[in-house]
Amino acid sequence: MMVLITYDVNTETAAGKKRLAKMAKKCTNYGQRVQNSVFECLIEPAMFKQLQDQLEKIMDKEKDSLRFYYLGDEWKTRVYHVGSKKTMDLEGTLII
Amino acid sequence: MMVLITYDVNTETAAGKKRLAKMAKKCTNYGQRVQNSVFECLIEPAMFKQLQDQLEKIMDKEKDSLRFYYLGDEWKTRVYHVGSKKTMDLEGTLII
Numbered sequence: 001m002m003v004l005i006t007y008d009v010n011t012e013t014a015a016g017k018k019r020l021a022k023m024a025k026k027c028t029n030y031g032q033r034v035q036n037s038v039f040e041c042l043i044e045p046a047m048f049k050q051l052q053d054q055l056e057k058i059m060d061k062e063k064d065s066l067r068f069y070y071l072g073d074e075w076k077t078r079v080y081h082v083g084s085k086k087t088m089d090l091e092g093t094l095i096i
Numbered sequence: 097m098m099v100l101i102t103y104d105v106n107t108e109t110a111a112g113k114k115r116l117a118k119m120a121k122k123c124t125n126y127g128q129r130v131q132n133s134v135f136e137c138l139i140e141p142a143m144f145k146q147l148q149d150q151l152e153k154i155m156d157k158e159k160d161s162l163r164f165y166y167l168g169d170e171w172k173t174r175v176y177h178v179g180s181k182k183t184m185d186l187e188g189t190l191i192i
Binding site: 007008036038062066071077082083084 | 100102103104106130131132133134151152155156157158159160161162163164165166167168173174175176177178179180181
């Protein structure tokens with residue numbers, strides 16, 4: 001399934017900056033960074049649950065915001081991009 | 097329909113900072129800011145076309161990234177939030 005992950009991390013403190021770096025690293029492991037705080041993850045439900053748990057452990061729920069958008073199987077028809085940072089097709093054929 | 101709008105504006109220059117402010121203002125007019133660069137817009141298709149045109153005119157397509165995610169009518173089942181910045185229910189009953 002395709003899940004869009006967006007976050008706002010409060011980086012006023014050094015601890016906040018650390019959380020931001022950890023969140024970004026974790027998301028990068030599971031998906032494609034399409035904007036600074038926006039990731040598209042093509043992921044199995046069990047794996048997603050794991051990622052969600054990890055992100056919730058990293059974040060500070062009093063200060064940071066984390067949102068998940070489940071885009072479903074027909075996700076390609078739901079996305080429209082304009083401008084820089086073009087993305088790769090996560091389901092495209094890989095030629096090696 | 098519900099459209100999620102996310103953007104990354106390159107703010108290395110004063111012109112970039114101006115674009116960012118303009119993009120944010122425009123999106124705020126049409127929807128709810130759920131994170132710094134993430135807006136949820138419950139909007140009619142004709143109005144959305146207008147907003148999209150305006151955003152594309154403001155942005156620098158060489159430097160900035162703008163993404164639209166069409167969440168459809170069942171959008172409430174597609175969104176999951178954790179942490180701060182709780183949002184209001186855009187379709188809820190308004191008591192006056």
